[in-house]
Amino acid sequence: MTGLLVVTAVPAEAEAVRAGLPDPSTAVLPVGVGPAVAAATTARLLALAEAAGRPYRGVVSAGVAGGFAGRADVGATVLGSVSVAADLGAESPAGFLPVDELGMPPEWLGGGLALAADPGLLAALRAGLPTATVGAVLTVSTVTGTAASTDALRRRHPDAVAEAMEGYGVAVAAAQAGVPFAELRTVSNPVGPRDRDAWRMREALAALTTAAAALT
Numbered sequence: 001m002t003g004l005l006v007v008t009a010v011p012a013e014a015e016a017v018r019a020g021l022p023d024p025s026t027a028v029l030p031v032g033v034g035p036a037v038a039a040a041t042t043a044r045l046l047a048l049a050e051a052a053g054r055p056y057r058g059v060v061s062a063g064v065a066g067g068f069a070g071r072a073d074v075g076a077t078v079l080g081s082v083s084v085a086a087d088l089g090a091e092s093p094a095g096f097l098p099v100d101e102l103g104m105p106p107e108w109l110g111g112g113l114a115l116a117a118d119p120g121l122l123a124a125l126r127a128g129l130p131t132a133t134v135g136a137v138l139t140v141s142t143v144t145g146t147a148a149s150t151d152a153l154r155r156r157h158p159d160a161v162a163e164a165m166e167g168y169g170v171a172v173a174a175a176q177a178g179v180p181f182a183e184l185r186t187v188s189n190p191v192g193p194r195d196r197d198a199w200r201m202r203e204a205l206a207a208l209t210t211a212a213a214a215l216t
């Protein structure tokens, strides 16, 4: 059994995590932006480790995220209690219909639209990050960029603290491999109308380096 696998979307996030790791032998790898490439690449990494007789002890999806104002502001650290596929569904005149409300059983969805963090791994991360905000982290394929879609997400997910683009995909890969999963994010921007000037990437990456100390 090897240690933790930490997957980020892009190299800058991986470098920020590595810079704060207490154990430099922890694997930190960028697996791409969005749920599909993150799921496929993580699944391959987990399968290769298992085939080599050195399965990972757990996998953490880490990186920057948009935070829901009043729940997780810019610079905050967030731990996902659950990673949610927030835009997997169907549009209708009455609004968005999540795919699990269309009669599809959880097994068709890799375990469901909301995959909970492993309790032991989450507890360990909470212990190392006592000021982190804990709540649902949404996974979206399209970055939310209007007030209307922000309000709709807030209504549909009153427990959501942040949104990003990889967590649910990594969670599906981990569930298929039977490996504990958690999601760790630092907030680079508020979820809301698109405004690149509101981005604080340097601050979020610095917070990621600080938070990485909990990844023992």
Ligand SMILES: O=C(O)c1cccc(C(=O)CC[C@H]2O[C@@H](n3cnc4c(=O)[nH]cnc43)[C@H](O)[C@@H]2O)c1
Pocket: 009, 010, 033, 034, 063, 064, 065, 066, 067, 140, 142, 143, 144, 163, 164, 165, 166, 188, 189, 190, 191, 194, 195, 196
């Ligand atoms: O150009 C824009 O307006 C824009 C706004 C938000 C994010 C992007 C990205 O290309 C970053 C995607 C990347 O970062 C994570 N991330 C960070 N903030 C958010 C967000 O508000 N909503 C969704 N994802 C976000 C995400 O996990 C990706 O890896 C561009």
